[in-house]
Amino acid sequence: MTSMDGFSGAALFSQGFCYTYDDVIFHPGFIDFAADQVDLSTRVSRNIAIRTPLVSSPMDTVTESEMAVAMAEVGGMGFLHYNMTTESQVEHIKRVKSHKPGYVANPAIMGPASTLSELDELQTARGFTSVCVTENGVSGTTLLGLVTNRDVEFVRDRTTTLSEVMTAVGELVLGSADVPLQVNESTLLECKRGKLPIVDRNGCLTGLLTRANVKDRLNRPASGAPALDTHGKLLCGAAIGTRDTDRVRAQQLFGAGVNAIILDSSQGDSVYQLEMIKFLKNELPQLDVIAGNVVTQQQARRLLEAGADGLRVGMGSGSICTTQEVCAVGRGQATAVYKVGQVAREFDVPIIADGGIQNSGHIVKALALGAHVAMCGSVFSGSTEAPGRYFYQDGIRVKKYRGMGSLDAMKQGSDSRYLSESGHLKIAQGVSGTVRDKGSIKSMIPYLIHGAKQGFQDLGADSLEKVHQMLANGLMTMEVRTNAAQKEGGIHDMHSYTKVPW
Template identity: 50%
Template sequence: MASLADDGFSAARLFSQGVSYTYDDVIFLPGFIDFPADAVDLSTRLSRRVPLSVPCVASPMDTVSEAAMAAAMASLGGVAVVHSNTEPRAQASIVRAAKSRRLPFVSSLPIFSPASAPTLNDFAGHDYALVTEQGDSLSRLLGVAVAADAASPEAPAPVSEYMRPAPRSASASFDFEQAAAFLADEGLDYAPLVSEEGEVIDLVTSKDVERIRSYPKLGKPSLGADGKFVVAASIGTREDDKRRLEQLIQAGANAIVIDSSQGNSTYQLDMIRYAKKTFPEVDLIGGNVVTIGQAQNLIAAGVDGLRVGMGSGSICTTQEVCAVGRGQATAVYKVASYAKDHNVPVIADGGISYSGHIVKALSLGASTVMMGSFLAGSHEAPGAYEYK
């Protein structure tokens, strides 16, 4: 007769057999439930000193993480890592844009001057555009251009012919509930957000309010000690990334992720030592790693978090091209088991195609999961819709 001890393998037994398992190779057996669903606490840590309400991280990809994604993720209790596939100055500007928001979105609306004659494509998929005297955010707001009012692409008309007068502006310091109440009280479909200095920051619409109210109430927003959204950013390991690092710290990045497919290199170790010596107050996340030996080197160098995964992402080819890597389930379990003893949280990076994969990663020891393709193409991801 079978005993309870034979009813499945423990994680320690399963992962000690010398076999590399992916998430799809592993399934958990159900247990006894003696608590309600609302008693589940998803709060966790991105790194040693960066807490989160939910264990979700947006990947540092240029098709995923810019200002809009960073603001949205932080508002829901997670965090985004702003990609480094741009100039250091531009990346720092994205970090500042996300951290300056109190609303859980950044529209990045186009701004036109009255004399400009944009086509529908120039609206970049947005329903609205802002119109200012000089066509930039620092000049006086004149009105709002509605994409539906724009002339055909063959004969674009000046914005001045169809722009609508600017409605009463809302303060850029409003939080979401204040902005929603402002629209309702004024009976407006949209309102520009303007700073005390007169800079046009964004536009809030009734559609935004409806969309955000539909968000699940997952947890408290991710806020830093300064009361602003928590935003992370990525760097590489080249010498000029030291300048990038400095600009990101000045912009207020709460954590820095060293972005490399193979983290156990002399280049990354040198960057970790430099960053921890120069900016000891900022948490540093190293990786990627899949073995305990790799994790040992990075932890000894001073990292505050580890990214785990090699070749398991939807667009990764490391295992096919370089013949190195490891099944993600095994990698997460092995690295997390070691990192836990050193108080270093682990980010399971890659291989997340279903919500069940998130459950598996967390159950195997990860503190958070990093998602790329899972979020790409969402409303908050960079890029414009193309209509055919």
């Protein structure tokens, strides 16, 4: 008689303990396919499919329009934070929807009456070396010229207007909005210019292409097909709260083209979310609503029965979250994903594993335990596309990163996600800090995904659907690692080493 070798998910997660990703290890399966053949395409909500099972977290130091554009370009999806006015959030949606893959996301644009001192401020804040000058200072209006460092570096009078120093449109080489990206790239390389403004037939600015932009694309792994909606626009989601004003916000976001709404709360099992789901499904039935956060089956079932099109799973597992410490409520993320996934499967609704992701192995564990998508915050923080400025701390180039439950974020308005009203005492459920410069997510994500594909290959699963079937029928076995086993599974017994992820 063969002794039991490992545990099924049902057996492992019914022993009275809650586990994190690091606690759990899977057993290898039989390999009869190449890692490149693994299909990780999935759904982020009931009606939205994506090729790459990663989405960016709606945090104010992680996702604004530039991050959302980049996520969609690599086949994933970004969710805009709502620690901003409704008007600002709508504007970010419009930027994503108007963006053409391959071009500069959110290029610097100013009006002809703007001064060099204003340009200096913009360059300091965003690091641009050039700015397009249009009639009204926004995209979609007539292009008048281009200003680069060469035009302004020796001008001492910083009250000089851009119209006085710009290279006029008649002297520029221009790209066309009516031709493919590859044609405009060829034009840029042939003319040996650094910038190629893209205009439509009426001479209005629609985009910008730079040599650095092209060089970066050629030097990083291929991104694959972008994630597009039914209108051929980049996919984009957004977070809202559950207050009455958020109902108006949701309608305006829908009008701007948002594809999915996340009801953003650290504890989503509330009458407020139930009422908001009911309102949104009645008023905006075409819009997918992702509820949460939840970590138990009872929480999940209530929201799913109310009509949620997706669930966000996780409470206190983020690197900057202190909810479990402060409130003594939450659950280990591996257990939460498994348990909620069992209920969501009954409703055929996908779940998003939110929190606890640090590497490709954690992505494998999240997906194999029942999630359809992994949501990343800290992994994408500090990247080129994350909001905020780079600065140096102790000689290291860093960006700020903070939890939405930190006091800093609450001062900006995020206290509503913790069901806290203005005027009440504010108790931090997160921290603020800094993270190292991680470069572009367009370079990072292809490596993360290939690492995840190799993990699926070792499991013997060639698709997300297959691994979920293996989990359901008990063919995928696993165990809990002791502290010693976790130590053994990492780097050890080295005098010195350099850990390079890719």
